[in-house]
Amino acid sequence: MRILIIDDEVEILTLFKDFMEVFGHKVEIAIDGQSGLEKFKNTNFDLVIMDYRMYGRDGIQVSKDIWGIDKDAKILFVSADSSIKEKTIGMGAVGFLLKPFDLEDIINSVKKYV
């Protein structure tokens, strides 16, 4: 499975990447929306895991751009703010994970949504 993770926290990116690669996924990371979008244009991803709140452009803005490129793109939002769950699902996200979560939740989500 090809997965793109967009999060402005480097430690999270590396953590998720290392962990998911153990499960055989091919993972790319991006530190902000702009570089994430660049990567999305160049590669076909089965799933985009994206932080909702990032410095710079937030997850909503970036997800609109992604759907602008591929309207069927699957996006899984992660956030510490539970109030935006409905909003992201409403927009078309496949799922929402509330931070903090166990790492295995993210593997389960990948199994579930893809």
Place this chain on the structure above:
Amino acid sequence: MKILVVDDNETDLYMLETLLKGNGYHVITATNGVEALEKARQEKPDMIISDILMPKMDGFQLCRELKKDEELKDIPVLFYSATYTNEGSRKLALGIGAVDYIIKPMEPDEFIKIVKKVLDEYGKGELKPTEKPLEEKVYMKLYNERLIQKLEKKMLDLEKSEKYIRHLNGVLRAIGSVNQLIVRENDRDVLLQKACDILIEARGYSATWLGFLKDNKNFATVAGSGLREDISRFYDHVMRGDHPPCIKKALAQKDLVMVVDKTKECRDCFFKNAYPRKETVIIRIENGDKLFGLLAISLASDVAVDSEEKGLLKEVANDIALALHNIELEEKRKQAEEALRESERKFRNLIESVPLGVSISTSRGNVSDVNPAIWKIFGYDSKEEFVEVSGEDYCYNPKDRERFVELHKKGVVKGFETRFKRKDGTVFWGSVTSTTRTTESGATEFINVFEDITNRKRLEQQREKSKKEAEFYADVLGHDVGNLDQITMGYLYLLQIAKDEETRKKNINGIKRSIMKSKRLAESIKTLKIIKDTKIEKFDLNESIERSIKNIKEYSDKEIEVKLDIDKHYYVKANDFLDKVFFNILENSVEFIFQDKVIIDIKTEEKNDFCNVHIHDNGIGISKEKREDILENLETLSKRTGMGFYLTKKILERFNGKFEIKDVKKGTEIVVSIPVINGGSARNVHAQRSHKRNEQEGRR
């Protein structure tokens, strides 16, 4: 039949002539005895009717001359008089040959009857003198007696009428004086007493009292003149509302003037002694429907109250009433004026003392009046100086002024906020509220109220800033803490499933970093709170850089190589918090480098009393978009900036320093500028040494 009528009173003469002609007689007239004698000789009348008292020749003498004339002696003479009314006169008249003696006035029918009878008898020749003609001596005696009696009566009549005229003159004088008094006296009580005095002094009346009412039946004040001690007892009664019958009656009645018979109506009159006559005259002093009071007078004992007197009294009463009415109007006018002045005074005081600026301007924008606060607010030295200045000069923003003028045209402007210029050119925030009013001349005026709202604006800005800060904290903390929680959870999970020691150690280090980060986040918040109150001191920049490098190496498990190019030893105007600036920048570099080896170049240079510290890394760099985001939002402060940059900015601001994110091809370059104390001297050996040590440590 021809009748000669003799009378010096033309009215009487005319009346008799008309009466007789009306009854078919031919009438000849004469106005005195001499004329009558002549006409009698010419006309030979059938009868002569004569008055007695006449000039030139009276009736008695005329009769005597007629009887001496042979041709005229038989003509019957009839006397008709109002003057000689006693028996002596009648006797004399008949004694000298008159046929009858009629006393004026007499009913016309009766008179004609007598005339007819005399003429009938004369025609028949039956008319004979009733008495023997008097002898000359007797006649003269009787005649002289009549004359004296006549004079006495005349004298008495004259005396009486002179006295009456004197009295009326006195009353008229009194009225004149009261009139003058009314014109000049504005005090009710003084008017009252003086009017009483005048009425007495002018000798018109023997005693008088005058009372003014406060309502329909109670007196406010009473004064009298010519009443001696009786007034005090009267005063006591009247002032407590215990009115004598005459006052009760006068208050209740409609007629202006009332004559009271004291013997019948008020036996216990207070003024029995002071009022010599039994009548008292009470006059209501009223104007329109309003009864102001009562005026009572008593006349001298020998002068009667007649209609003329009543008329004069009414005049006095009307004048006094009018004066009272005018005093009342004057008092009301004075009260109104005083109230107006008072309110003007209060208004003026208010305007003068309020901290708000007030100006009054015409519809053309010319300022007509201002209060002291306004020119003080605008920093001018006087009202005159301020009034000279045009609106363009003290409005900072011409567009705001245009907008204000537009609003002004529509009428009321409430709390219009704009910036103004003081005399010295400094700018302040002010609020204007403006309202229009129409002046007495019909022109439109604007009343403008200015308020210096600099403080309020500052508070508003502070509040806005605090609000943004609060939002920032909520956002940033929500974001950063959320991430830290996730990292901790992630490492914990990995720790649980770790199979070898090395993996376990790595995960434990991750958890440690998270905890460190949390701790530093808390420290950052604390720093933001206290930084503006920290003391600036002479601070060793070189050592601060060294400590920061050491700390970042301890913190990160990445391999870090720092290349130092320090040109000299710097002492800067800063404090311990400068370490955090360098640590934050270094941490940022370390975190955003995905390579295993982190290379950071640090270079110093002095420029315009500032030391510029260039920190350049070999990381992924900050995208143009993100850099712009950070720089744009650094001023207004938001989650787009992030805690690290915001804290860096705040600390450097405290030192009057700043930082810049340079647009470089590879990696990120941040330049920190801090004011230096000394320019340093020799190239710093210490920094070179630490450079080497860092390199060694970095390798380790």
